[in-house]
Amino acid sequence: MTQDIESLRKSPVVHELMPDPPRRLNAAQFFAHKDRLARLCIVALLASLLCNGLQIAALVGYLQQKDNVTVVDDEGVVKMGTPKPLAQAKELHQRIAFEATESLLLRNPRDFDAPELLQALFSRQAMNRASAMKAAEARQFDELQIEQKPLITRIDIRQSAPGEFRAKVTGELSRAGVLNEKPFTDALHFTLDLVMRRNPDLLRNRVQPLKIFDFTLNYETRDN
Numbered sequence: 001m002t003q004d005i006e007s008l009r010k011s012p013v014v015h016e017l018m019p020d021p022p023r024r025l026n027a028a029q030f031f032a033h034k035d036r037l038a039r040l041c042i043v044a045l046l047a048s049l050l051c052n053g054l055q056i057a058a059l060v061g062y063l064q065q066k067d068n069v070t071v072v073d074d075e076g077v078v079k080m081g082t083p084k085p086l087a088q089a090k091e092l093h094q095r096i097a098f099e100a101t102e103s104l105l106l107r108n109p110r111d112f113d114a115p116e117l118l119q120a121l122f123s124r125q126a127m128n129r130a131s132a133m134k135a136a137e138a139r140q141f142d143e144l145q146i147e148q149k150p151l152i153t154r155i156d157i158r159q160s161a162p163g164e165f166r167a168k169v170t171g172e173l174s175r176a177g178v179l180n181e182k183p184f185t186d187a188l189h190f191t192l193d194l195v196m197r198r199n200p201d202l203l204r205n206r207v208q209p210l211k212i213f214d215f216t217l218n219y220e221t222r223d224n
Contacts, residue, residue: 169194
């Protein structure tokens with residue numbers, strides 16, 4: 001028994017080091033270090049310069065791109081799936097010139113037959129001119145109860161400036177009305193010159209890539 005006690009007294013004692021408790025990040029001490037704070041500022045500045053440089057490069061690349069369009073019909077079905085530069089979109093120019101002519105010259109005794117389409121295709125300045133034209137002819141259309149329909153025979157389009165196209169539309173106006181309580185029909189040759197420009201706001205202006213900014217309409221009697 002005595003030996004056992006002595007052996008226990010002489011047994012080696014092992015000293016184990018307790019791990020230090022995990023240190024919590026002290027934000028105040030971290031940023032109080034001058035060298036560390038300076039390095040972080042430099043890194044943030046370089047990252048900001050890099051982001052700004054990428055944004056400027058992307059903006060320059062976007063501005064250098066030419067407008068590309070894909071022609072679709074009235075129901076939204078794609079007719080030409082490959083986008084092409086606006087200057088080469090001949091079918092688009094023809095369609096807008098045709099629809100602009102129809103909306104301007106298709107009339108009843110009181111108003112345009114397609115006022116919504118007219119507002120979608122014509123700029124505010126051109127719309128004011130169209131309203132002035134209608135007001136100048138309002139008495140004639142009302143007294144004779146004129147129904148008017150354009151018959152388009154030719155559309156010629158040329159590019160006059162970057163993003164600007166001029167269309168010359170020729171055809172015949174078919175008119176029907178009542179004169180001295182008797183129905184009558186008449187026909188006038190017309191020439192409509194349209195100035196089409198790139199739409200500055202596609203989202204607000206019903207996504208029409210081109211709008212009518214000016215027009216000139218001339219009538220000719222059939223005998224001429």
